[in-house]
Amino acid sequence: MLTARKIMRQPVHTVHRADSVARAVRLMQTHRVSSLLVPPRFEGEGYGIITKADVISKVVAQGRDPLRVHVSEVMTKSLHTVGPDCTLRECAALMMRHRIRRLPVFAEGKPVGIVGDSDVFDTLLNFHTEAAASFSL
Numbered sequence: 001m002l003t004a005r006k007i008m009r010q011p012v013h014t015v016h017r018a019d020s021v022a023r024a025v026r027l028m029q030t031h032r033v034s035s036l037l038v039p040p041r042f043e044g045e046g047y048g049i050i051t052k053a054d055v056i057s058k059v060v061a062q063g064r065d066p067l068r069v070h071v072s073e074v075m076t077k078s079l080h081t082v083g084p085d086c087t088l089r090e091c092a093a094l095m096m097r098h099r100i101r102r103l104p105v106f107a108e109g110k111p112v113g114i115v116g117d118s119d120v121f122d123t124l125l126n127f128h129t130e131a132a133a134s135f136s137l
Contacts, residue, residue: 005084008113
């Protein structure tokens with residue numbers, strides 16, 4: 001069975017809440033990712049996430065200066081997460097239900113990976129391509 005553990009991207013890259021959006025964009029570019037997790041500042045506070053879509057819609061489209069806007073101002077504060085054993089189908093259903101493109105994967109309270117919609121799609125495409133090839137002569 002395909003699970004989040006098998007398709008998640010690692011490592012998880014992070015940025016601090018107090019960092020500028022410009023720094024977050026540089027980190028995304030450096031690591032070639034489209035999102036960064038934002039760790040909690042203190043115990044009891046949850047993780048957040050900042051994505052390229054957040055930057056485009058909440059900074060660029062509004063004419064805000066990315067050097068002066070903090071990550072905390074534009075990040076998504078409440079995350080939908082999954083465990084490593086969450087099935088591909090469950091991941092896809094959560095993404096559709098909550099209209100999100102990424103699901104951070106947590107084990108024992110710590111982020112261990114991220115499943116993106118492109119990971120689900122690529123896995124499905126590879127699965128069907130491999131299955132189709134096994135039937136060819």
